[in-house]
Amino acid sequence: MPPCFTYDHRTVEARWQSVWQQTQLYEVDLATTAHPFYNLMMFPYPSAEGLHVGNVYAFTGADIYGRFMAMQGRAVLQPMGFDAFGIHSENFAIKQGVHPGKLTARNIQRFRETQLKRIGNRFCWNHEIQTTDISYYKWTQWIFLQLFKVGLAVRKKATVNWCPSCKTVLADEQVIGGECERCNTLTIGRELEQWFFKITQYAQRLLDNLEQLDWSEKVKTAQRNWIGYSETDDTVQYHLRDWLISRQRYWGPPIPIIYCEVCGTVPVPEEQLPVQLPETENWLPQGTGNSPLADIPEFVNTTCPCCGSAARRETDVSDNFLDSAWYFLRYPSSDRSDVPFDPAITAKWLPVDMYIGGAEHSVLHLLYSRFITMVLHDLGYIPFEEPFRRFRAHGLLTKQGAKISKSKGNVVNPDRYIEEYGADTLRTYLMFLGPYDQGGDFSDRGIAGMRRFLERVYQWVLKHQNHLQPHPPDLASQQRLHQTIHKVSEDIQSLKYNTVIAALMSYFKMLQAKLSIAEVELKSYLLMLAPFAPHVTEELWQQLGESGSIHQQKFPQFDAQLLITEQVTVTVQVNGRTRTTINLSPNASQEEAIAAARHTQAIQRHLNNQEVHRAVYVPGRILNFVT
Template sequence: MSDISLPENAGNSPQSDAASAEPNQPQRYTPAEIEPKWQARWDADPSLYAADAHDSGKPKYYCLEMLPYPSGALHIGHVRNYAIGDALARFMWMRGHNVLHPMGWDAFGLPAENAALKNNVPPREWTLSNIASMKKQFQRLGMGFDWSKEVTTCLPDYYRWNQWLFLKMFERGLAYRKKSKVNWCPQCATVLANEQVIQGRCWRHDETVVEQRDLTQWFLRITKYADELLTGLDKLEGWPEKVRTMQRNWIGRSEGTNVDFMVANAPASASNGSKITVFTTRVDTIFGATSIQLAPEHAVAKAFAAEDPRLAEEIEALLLQQQKARETDELGAIEKHGVPTGRFAVNPFNGERVPIWVANYILADYGTGAIMSVPAHDERDFEFATKYNLPIKRVIAPNLDTDDLPLPYLAEEEAVLIDSGEWSGEACLEAQDKMAAFVETGSFGSKTVTYRLKDWGVSRQRYWGTPIPMVYCEACGADEPIPVPESQLPILLPEQIAITQEGGSPLGRVPEFVNTTCPKCGGPARRETDTMDTFVDSSWYFYRYTDPHNDTAPFDSAKVNYWFPIDQYIGGVEHAILHLIYSRFWTKVMRDLGLIVNDEPAERLFTQGMVIKDGAKMSKSKGNVVSPDLMIDRYGADATRMYALFAAPPDRDLDWQEEGVAGISRFLGKIFRLTTKFAQLEGGEAGPADAALLRKLHQTIAKVTHDFSGRWHFNTSISSIMILVNEITANEAAIDAGQVTAATVKSTLRSLIQMIAPFAPFLAAELWETLGEQGIVFRHPWPESDAALAREDEISIPVQVNGKLANVIKLPSESTDEEVKAAALLDEKVAARIAGKTIVKVVYVPGKLVNLVVK
């Protein structure tokens, strides 16, 4: 269940505690009464969780969890994510920060349309109803969100600014429309961005194979920021390395050279078929090129096919093979097939004619859609050349003797060029620079950089999304998009329409939406009927949180510049390539628009582990979802959220066990019993128990404070609190007998309640009031650890001889280094171990160990 288990006696039930207590003291822990009482009080005070003004004098702290999709109900996986952020926000409040902790709804998207198709409920009605239900769940869980900052992305006051920002991108050439091969999910009946295709399947439907189609679509030019997105990752030291690596790999920067191979006897039908441009990262191997291979959809291949029906059929067969492999995510392992075109290209370095082939493993949308094949020095090219008996020519070797050189030979650092004209004998790296310069001097190519990252396709052929603010006018040019004037925003979604999956956007079947007036000529025009990808909504929502009711701009730049970057962002690693890379792109665009000054959205990112139930990730599709409502009804909200933080470190997967929630509930009952029992305690005499209790208290404060400031090992924080509670219980008889002062007991209970406040806010509020304290507990300062009180009276020091344990000695905690070393030498067991030997060195690691090196 956890790296940490409930300590002994942590599971005592509140009922048994109550039975053993004095009958006149209220001891029963009843979360069903306590929690609604406090939630009602908090709801009545909208300023409780509200951020302070910018000039409050406090350091700011923007704590944010990724906003949820309003599916209708939270599950325990949600609880874990939001309990992490809520605990952190409460801790930072108590540490004196001005905290912004907002919440909103990623409310557009396909599930609402699917629900409309299934249940005949309009998407807006379904979505807003789900939001109301989930908001009640958040409140029942006691989450400390500033609801005055609430954002709902499907409402016009939000998506108006999606449209406004889209227009700004269009003005700058960052939003454009083109015909392209796109990813089509037949189940979603819409286009997907490359980032939404996971192993050849839809990101929403992992059983649905994504198809390839030719469609005219809207794109955002994310590739313009490819270099900055890549180099910016080096500055994100507060992000997990796993996420940064995933983004680096997705951006996929490659430095190389474009080289033009002229086509011998180019076909008359080819408008631009007189040359083939190849991209290579190893221009130094060009003398070893023995063929050129084209993608089946390459323009030159199409030109060849236009003059040769037989070749056209063979190329079409290759294309079908490629599409099938792409759709099943087997392109990397595709059996390589190719067909010769009967044509030749000329190598610009040596004038040699090399045959032109079309191959099924070359992609039109990767690089230039053409490669120079160097089989002697590339495994893939070697496989192809061997299969089709193409020439294999060595041009790189570890030295000038190549008689025993195995093939394919992948160049090592010390490799040199051979049989490469004037560059023979040159080291590979040096030759690359010189040969790339030769290409540019000869005007048959250039140095270049390519990326795996492609522009973001944002068109969706569905209804429930932001309308794209463009129109088309026959008089002005039927295919030329015309931007809607900003004064006409927002372009509203019609609320009552028939949603079907007949093909194309449902908006195209709504005449009152489609038919409009051209902003340029005043004549009849038609609106764009595609809607925006829902990842547009989540790319900038956290900026809107700072100024959610602004109706003249997306936000007030001064407010954003105060709060940004986000100090701590929390969410799942599954969004590393989707939401997180899009939001970084959107941030850079808004910076260049002059709206913000920060380069990155979040300074620190935390990706929590998954919640596992019955051996699988908790999800509706798996049928293993646990409702927090059920857990709250049985054990209370505090126990539910505290167990989610206790059962495993937050960055690891959590195996959900209901009996663990029951154990936490009993533990909270124990705190309740002890606090109510001793709340009115008076008198008492100071004794050894006082020092022991204070020592454990201040050690616990130090531990929990450190855990919050470090890697958030909340499981060990809660375990430390459990040990402190056991220490109080162990001294209960002494307290009853007046052998511990009331001041010590109440000081311990006061700090204990403050430490559980981030994890169990309802119980903390109740017990804070029970102790007679004023105000809300999590608006009071966090307790400080007193190092002197936390120090042990004795320290235990292992003594080793040549690295092997000889004994463990106990000394006063204030012992100096020299006193520790002397005590180690005088210990009887140690002395016996070193008798007759020479001490070479005495090594002391303060507070840890002494090691005697002897011979």
């Protein structure tokens, strides 16, 4: 094989990632662009282990859908950020003996620069958010204040779930089978004064709205079961309890409340936000029921904003599920420092058009997000009460039949596979493992096979690039092409990515067997493959001498008539004399028959310089041109 036919994925992928970044290919002018489409994926915790292959699986599936919608003419906003506050990040910082602020910044840098920018997603980095940024958590605190003002944020004494290992309280939703969902420690009951959001006031509405949502059914079922509507002795009851948001930890947004002996419980005035998380080296959880913030006098001691008396600040921080309950509202307005979300931009881009994520977030994140959205709608801040038009839950990956986890020692690090095989190979292989909503089993042998497939495509295109036929292929080839376009288009919209790739492999096998390739066949193939393998298709598009990115082209459209495989032979006459025959669908109209006949060389020759007075068409039998 000549050197120019060798597919060097490292060079190709680095080149196009650089070009996309420099040209801002995936950025969107949110204010002026038409046909908006908000494509959302769940932002990750920036843990020190980095992205795992399950993240790449989730993100790739969402990215393919976003790329497909962009090729349908939609202006796609596909942002990414970091859910960087909370117990998960703080526990790892404790384990490493590093301040969570330093560790989080380091982890985010690694996630963004060495992983997320290498997997080939069309991320809009201009709208990146981090929940630990003051510019973000100022508005998390603002949301708390809005709920407090209308009586939906209350402090009360209650028996709560206490995790002795994490040394904090947990919401009911964070206790699985009596154990802490983070560390699997058995929780105990403890009576403490805590802050709650009164989500129970929205229980029936949260339940009723599920009927109208275009979401994965298993997620809707999980929410119905958690809300738990029941009737006993003509009294309505719910399983749902108020959302406990207090955390006796350091790594989170301070709850914006002040306690005054004269005025009582006082909200921090909005103009004094944010209540900044203070720097301290004494950030380890105490286990006393108090946050480490309680031991910082310069933070605790303040003055009452109402009467000016000496007062003290609330020292609990809010749960990171509050951070993620509204992040989708912040992305499009991340450049605004004066408001949490721009009203015009929010009305234009939201609700989210497509949200893809894990079913394990069915209750916690998705239920909380719906609640916060409903409250903000009721308070007049946003014009919709459900945040996500469509939600699809992806499946889980296994290795050798077992769930991928550190405890089983079968964690798959995507970095190694991107380096060895390329991001395009990893993306396409992950989507081929099985139905996207079910997952599949990861194997090294399988990914090597996918690499060979992409190499064959690369070599085949370069072999034929200077020998393409400009005219359309024969009818049978046209039918096969349009059947493939139809299959690929329908299955991408249904997230049936494994069957899309199977169809592309089958069609490619047919193309390889042909002696000559029409230009439309080769270009259509690259366009259909582009959402899955964005780097190699971009490279080949440029090799063909095309201007502009392949990712800004229109996705191939199928002709419904060419999907019909049943054909009849129609005799074509000029002034009653047979000149040729054409193959048509039995249901072809006179206009379609005339167009097909005029496309043949014989009819073009016999009608040359003649005026057709009329055409007589007997469906399925004869077409006669009268000149």
